[in-house]
Amino acid sequence: MNNRQKDILHMLLTETRPHLVIRDIALHFDCSEKTIRNDLDEIDRYLTQVSNARLVRKPGFGVTLDIAASDKAEVAAQLLRSVKNKEQETEEERLIAVAYQLLMETKPVTIQELADKHYTSKTVIKKDLDTLREWLDKRDLTVVSKQKVGVLIEGKERDRRAALSKLSQLTGEAGQAFIKDRFAAHELDIVTRELKQLELDAQLAFTDEAFDNLLIHTLLMIRRTKLKQPITFSEQEKTFVRKKQEFRWTGAFIRKLERLFAVHFPEDEAAYLTAHILGGKIRSQARIETAEPGAKPHAAETAEARGLAETLVRKMSALTWVDFGKDEVLMEGLRIHLYSTLNRLSYGLTVSNPMLQDIKKMYPYMFDMVIYATRELSAGYPFAIPEEEAAYLTLHFQAAMERLSQPAEDRKRIVTVCHMGVGMSQILRTKLERKFPELDVLDSVRKADLPGYLAHHSVDFIISTIPLEQVNPPSITVSPLLEAGEMQKIADFIGKLDQESGHAEHAGSILGLYAQPSLVFPRLSIGHRFELIELLANQLADQGFVERDYAHQALLRERLSSTTIGGGIAIPHGDPKLIRTSRIAVATLQEPLEWQEEKVSLVFMLALVPQEQEMMKKLFQRLSLLSEQPSTVERLVRAKTPEELLGSL
Missing domain, CATH: 1.10.10.10 (Winged helix-like DNA-binding domain superfamily/Winged helix DNA-binding domain)
Incomplete structure (x- = not known):
């Protein structure tokens, strides 16, 4: 059958x-x-x-x-x-299908209907609903179960669409692919074609990720409008958006869709889509620097983004003792990024960052400095800069640090080709830069754009996620996530030995320089991560290494963004201004402790002064490598005395 x-x-x-x-x-x-x-x-x-x-x-x-x-x-x-x-439908596939159905439905669905549809039991569906309930609560949506009626989701249409567009946060990259599969091929082709025409007409150049997000939002707009579930935009928001050149472009785009899909979109839909276009990341600074005649608000926003970038660079330079102001590439990248960021946050649009956990794990030091800097910046705005945005900014500053710390003439110039959009291309880039600091990753381009790029840029070689034929310079094909074995493959390809083990040995004793037996606590039994943070910070204060307020600031920092870096490791810390002498307190746990995203068994309470920047860089490299060595972590957790634990570092 x-x-x-x-x-x-x-x-x-x-x-x-x-x-x-x-x-x-x-x-x-x-x-x-x-x-x-x-x-x-x-x-x-x-x-x-x-x-x-x-x-x-x-x-x-x-x-x-x-x-x-x-x-x-x-x-x-x-x-x-x-x-x-x-x-076989996986648990993730079932979860996203249930979420999509409930978010799209306008009437209740029974648990039995969901169970029958997915060839499973009501118990399994109830567990899925528990997972969804927690996820949707954070998005101001409520899962309501009514006896003898069924299950439905209650909340504003704007929040519902935001959740639909972020289903990938439930199951990774599969989320957006699932939504696209709900539409016919000709519908996808039409919207893709018209969005590309909008790019051309408006002289925009969206990143792959921004284009994909606009495609999803447009498809959802069409489907939800046909279901008579319109969006609402406040009159104040509409008045502000109407002044934008982008609003006229969006109006023309929507009128084409009305003819092609036989549906009428109210002005609120045009305003909402305009806000998404304003918040979409663009590849070129030329577009945001060009203000149309009489478009003063647009010019003002450009100046605001420039001013915010300059302020952020000053704060980051003070925190890290690195003169980021020397890096013009950083300044340009920040101006482009922050222009879109300001628009997204001003209109209350959510941003997802599939690289968040990778960035926190790869660059914990830079991520934390950005968190501190943006917390101070947020004081002047009616919104806070979320950790997803902070992670994107981390990439800009980490790349700048690499550029400033190593002469460009000593580095190999490469370009990456990634077929899975800007999110995956950034993961590929950050992993390459982390493992191979001798590489200068010039850009990530689409396969179709590669010949034109090579015609105007000198490149030593190409790293691609898809096979490339008849391309000069030479290329190597890898998976987008760069599996561990492929690092050696790249090292062999460029004729160099893998330096990771050397780095680990060089940095291995650094933890011991800052830790001491009186600050090491093996095999603790603690009920909550905040309790442990307070205990370790107070030990640092009792021994005179930090100010008494360090524990309070460490708890505030933890509430901003979890300090886990993967591999069962967390690195909580407080305000660097409160540190007298650099030290690290260490604790292991008898039973893994819930630490927001994951379970943690090994905790390093950091108190490091920024002036020791080179040492800090090596230390964070060591911690990052340690998170990839489960056998070493297990040995540390088994240690019964402070001396045994320090000897294993």
Whole structure:
């Protein structure tokens, strides 16, 4: 049987009504009644082979299944095995499908209906709903279960669409792909084509990620409008957006879609989409630096972004003792990024960062400095800069530090080609820069843009996530996430030995320089991470290494963004201004402790003065490498005395 026939048999096995009407089945599967009758013939043949069951078709009534209880259980089990063998739905796929259905539905859905649809039990669906409830609560949406009615999601349409567009946060990159699969190929083609025309007409150049987000938001706008679920934008917001040149471009874009999809979009939809276009990241500074005649608000925003970038650079230079003001590439990148950031945050648009945990793990020192700097910046605005935005800014500053710390003539010039959008290309870039500081990653380009790029740039070699044919200079193909084995592959390709083990040995004793037995606490039993942070910070204060307020500031820092870096390790810390002498307090836990995103067994309470910047860089490199060495972490956690633990560092 094909998948549709299996689904029809599943309906017959689980249906509580006496008969199923063939017309209703045809409507459900969007096909003809003749097709359904042919399917029923195939199902009947299947049933005669595996059981004593038979289909009964009664003119004027419909079709039903004549089957004994024992046969019914066996047929259902065989059908489930068949579905699993053919295309097993993972837990993540089911979760995202349930979330999508509930966010899209305008009426309640029963738990039994969800269980039947996904070939699972009501207990499993209830667990999925618990997961969704926690995720949606953070987005001002509520999962409501009404007895004998069903489950529905309550909340504002704007929050509902924001959640739909961020389903990837539930299951990774699969989220956006799932939404695209809900639309016909011709619908995707039309919206993609018109968005590209909008880019051309407005002389915009969106990043791959921004383009993909606009595509998702436009598709959701079409679907939700057809379902009579419009967005609402306040009059104040609409008045502000109407002044923008982007509003006129969006209006023309929407009018084309109205003709192509036979739907009418109210002005609120145009205003909302304009806000997303304003908040979309663009590749070129030329666009944001160009103000149209009379467009004073636009010019003012450009100046605001420039001023914010300059202030951020000054704060970061003071915190890290690195003169970031010398790096013009950094200044340009920040102006472009912060222009979009200000628009996103001003309109309350959410931003996702699939690289957040990777960045926190790879660059914990720079991420923390950005967190401190942006916390001070936020004081002058009606919004806080979230950790997702801080992580993007971290990439800018980390790249600048690498440029400033190593002469450009000593580094190999490379370009990356990534087929999975800017998010994955940035992960690829940051991993390359972390593992191979001798590389100067000039840019990440689309495959189609590569010939033009190479015509104007000198490149030593190319690292690509897709095979490249007839390309000069030489290229190497890797996976987007750069698996561990591929690091050696790249090292061999460029004719150099992998330096990771050397770095680890060089930095291995650094932890011991800052830790001492009186600050090491093996095998603690603690109920909450805040309790542990306070204990370690107070020990540092009691021994005179930090001010008494250090514990309070460390707790405030932890509330801003979790300090886990992966591998069961956390690195809490307070305000650098309160440190008298650099030290590290260390604790291991008898039982792993819940630390927001993950469980933690090893904690380094850091108190490091920024003036020792070179030492700090080596220390954070050591901690980052340690998070990738589970056997070493396990050995540290097993240590029973401070001396044994320090000896294992």
